[in-house]
Amino acid sequence: MSILKELNNDINTIINKAGYEAENIVLLPSNRKDLGAYQLNCAMSLAKTYHKSPMLIAQDIKEELEKSSCFVNVNVASPGFINLSLSKEYLVSVLNEINSSIYNNIDKEEKKKIIIDYGGANVSKALHVGHLRSANIGEALKRLAKLVGYEVLGDAHLGDYGRPLGLVILEIKKRYPYLAYFNTDYKGNYEEVTLPITNKDLEEIYPYASTKSKEDEEYLEEAREITFKIQNHERGYYDLWKKIVSISKEDIKSVYDELNVSFDLWLGESDAMEYFEELKDIFTKKNLLKDSDGAQIVEVANENDKSPMPPLLFIKSNKAISYATTDLATILQREKNYHPDEIWYCVDSRQNLHFEQVFRAARLANLVREDVKLSFIGFGTMNGKDGKPFKTRDGGIMTLKNLIKIINAETMKRLNTNIEDEKERESISKTVAIAALKCADFLPFRTTDYIFEEEKFSDLEGKTGPYLLYSTIRMKSLLDKASSISYQKISLLETPEEEELALNILNLPTVISKSLEAKSLNEICEYLYNITSLYNKFYSENRILTEKNNELKESRLVLTKIIYELNILLLDVLGIKVPKKM
Numbered sequence: 214m215s216i217l218k219e220l221n222n223d224i225n226t227i228i229n230k231a232g233y234e235a236e237n238i239v240l241l242p243s244n245r246k247d248l249g250a251y252q253l254n255c256a257m258s259l260a261k262t263y264h265k266s267p268m269l270i271a272q273d274i275k276e277e278l279e280k281s282s283c284f285v286n287v288n289v290a291s292p293g294f295i296n297l298s299l300s301k302e303y304l305v306s307v308l309n310e311i312n313s314s315i316y317n318n319i320d321k322e323e324k325k326k327i328i329i330d331y332g333g334a335n336v337s338k339a340l341h342v343g344h345l346r347s348a349n350i351g352e353a354l355k356r357l358a359k360l361v362g363y364e365v366l367g368d369a370h371l372g373d374y375g376r377p378l379g380l381v382i383l384e385i386k387k388r389y390p391y392l393a394y395f396n397t398d399y400k401g402n403y404e405e406v407t408l409p410i411t412n413k414d415l416e417e418i419y420p421y422a423s424t425k426s427k428e429d430e431e432y433l434e435e436a437r438e439i440t441f442k443i444q445n446h447e448r449g450y451y452d453l454w455k456k457i458v459s460i461s462k463e464d465i466k467s468v469y470d471e472l473n474v475s476f477d478l479w480l481g482e483s484d485a486m487e488y489f490e491e492l493k494d495i496f497t498k499k500n501l502l503k504d505s506d507g508a509q510i511v512e513v514a515n516e517n518d519k520s521p522m523p524p525l526l527f528i529k530s531n532k533a534i535s536y537a538t539t540d541l542a543t544i545l546q547r548e549k550n551y552h553p554d555e556i557w558y559c560v561d562s563r564q565n566l567h568f569e570q571v572f573r574a575a576r577l578a579n580l581v582r583e584d585v586k587l588s589f590i591g592f593g594t595m596n597g598k599d600g601k602p603f604k605t606r607d608g609g610i611m612t613l614k615n616l617i618k619i620i621n622a623e624t625m626k627r628l629n630t631n632i633e634d635e636k637e638r639e640s641i642s643k644t645v646a647i648a649a650l651k652c653a654d655f656l657p658f659r660t661t662d663y664i665f666e667e668e669k670f671s672d673l674e675g676k677t678g679p680y681l682l683y684s685t686i687r688m689k690s691l692l693d694k695a696s697s698i699s700y701q702k703i704s705l706l707e708t709p710e711e712e713e714l715a716l717n718i719l720n721l722p723t724v725i726s727k728s729l730e731a732k733s734l735n736e737i738c739e740y741l742y743n744i745t746s747l748y749n750k751f752y753s754e755n756r757i758l759t760e761k762n763n764e765l766k767e768s769r770l771v772l773t774k775i776i777y778e779l780n781i782l783l784l785d786v787l788g789i790k791v792p793k794k795m
């Protein structure tokens with residue numbers, strides 16, 4: 214249990230001792246710091262239960278609080294607020310406990326298994342800006358959930374099914390009709406056939422085929438037929454499809470690697486299709502499928518709906534399986550293979566309706582146990598300076614590779630010129646660029662849109678990734694310089710900044726639980742920024758290594774170490790790597 218939780222438990226015991234039944238009362242950071250660091254406002258609600266004036270109740274509690282050596286400066290303010298601060302003696306002991314392990318101040322939650330669906334990359338299409346937030350936020354939520362002890366599986370949920378693949382394969386057939394894949398007489402092993410196509414080609418082929426299909430009805434029809442062949446595992450087409458998936462997957466993986474994003478499961482929509490027949494059976498037996506102009510739909514609206522809730526399209530009129538159905542089949546697959554307690558979908562907010570329909574249909578068909586939580590974790594868009602989704606200069610789709618290049622050019626400019634080795638400079642700049650991107654992505658609340666501003670994001674000053682990295686590296690270098698000194702424990706907290714740093718450190722569990730509750734990383738980012746700038750202020754105004762009083766010097770080094778470790782821990786949660794220098 215975290216120190217903060219223990220402290221709150223103690224508070225509840227004290228209130229009981231004062232003669233009042235209470236539970237789940239927590240210390241709140243005060244908004245009147247002149248009166249105390251914390252506030253308790255339980256006297257007002259207790260007054261109703263005990264038919265007694267809140268001032269008198271507050272007075273009783275105050276007397277009991279004063280008996281504890283943890284609290285100082287306990288005072289009561291009308292109409293019954295209790296203000297209080299933590300004693301230095303207590304803060305020192307708390308910091309020493311955290312120094313022995315930072316995990317002493319992290320709460321472990323009850324066991325739970327969560328699947329997070331946060332990739333959504335589409336095979337044969339380049340990862341683009343729309344995939345950035347899913348990757349960043351999903352990865353960080355996965356790490357955060359692991360930190361509190363949940364069992365978490367991240368699933369890439371590749372878009373490897375449906376018409377785009379049919380289009381790509383059709384276009385390959387047009388360009389390379391002689392390939393063995395299209396020769397029905399070919400009896401050899403397709404795995405041995407070399408394909409004259411790289412991922413770079415795919416990045417050109419898909420947009421080309423997609424545009425063509427919009428202008429050429431016959432071409433579109435051919436693509437549909439091919440999609441159908443793939444879905445029916447027709448020899449040749451199916452083998453080519455598998456090859457394309459593997460080429461594309463490799464490239465997708467390399468971009469995710471750059472972003473420091475990884476998955477436990479690399480399943481795709483096509484893997485869920487093994488469950489399609491069973492899914493259809495369940496829906497049919499429960500009488501949930503209705504015919505509608507040749508298509509099959511599931512009614513998901515209910516009388517409480519305030520806005521229109523269109524039916525879920527189960528099978529399209531051309532017999533193709535819809536996007537919604539791939540998600541339903543995936544739910545069935547996840548329930549059967551992994552028995553999760555929760556499934557989180559970290560997907561663009563614009564897919565909100567899609568997921569509402571899918572979740573409702575899944576409930577109607579009891580695809581998951583009743584207590585399984587399905588959560589849509591929508592996020593806002595990253596826009597260009599024109600306020601519209603970020604595009605290339607000529608209005609094209611901005612790929613993630615290009616986006617990383619743009620920010621990397623900025624971080625490169627700001628890198629310390631003393632790093633001479635070219636390779637090293639490049640690798641450090643990349644790491645800083647990813648930190649810049651991620652911090653900018655996390656700072657606004659998850660559902661808020663934001664504007665891509667490469668200069669601002671890569672600035673060494675301000676609320677940026679580079680600022681956090683630079684400061685963290687400086688803490689480390691200070692600790693390295695002190696490596697010959699033994700620093701074991703804190704005994705003094707001299708300045709108000711040191712005390713405030715201690716309070717901030719103590720508050721970590723609140724930041725973690727709020728972030729998990731909101732499934733947003735903004736609080737963690739703000740917290741990191743606040744604690745880092747507070748430390749930097751302390752660092753510039755006080756002596757650490759050159760401090761003459763040895764006890765104070767030791768205390769300050771330990772404080773630096775705790776803050777350094779905290780930064781490393783939280784940057785890691787955010788999926789941000791820290792270079793050795795920059």
Ligand code: ARG
Nearest residue numbers: 330333334335370372540560
């Ligand atoms: N591949 C989809 C897209 O690019 C996103 C998939 C999101 N996850 C899901 N389970 N539907 O729009």
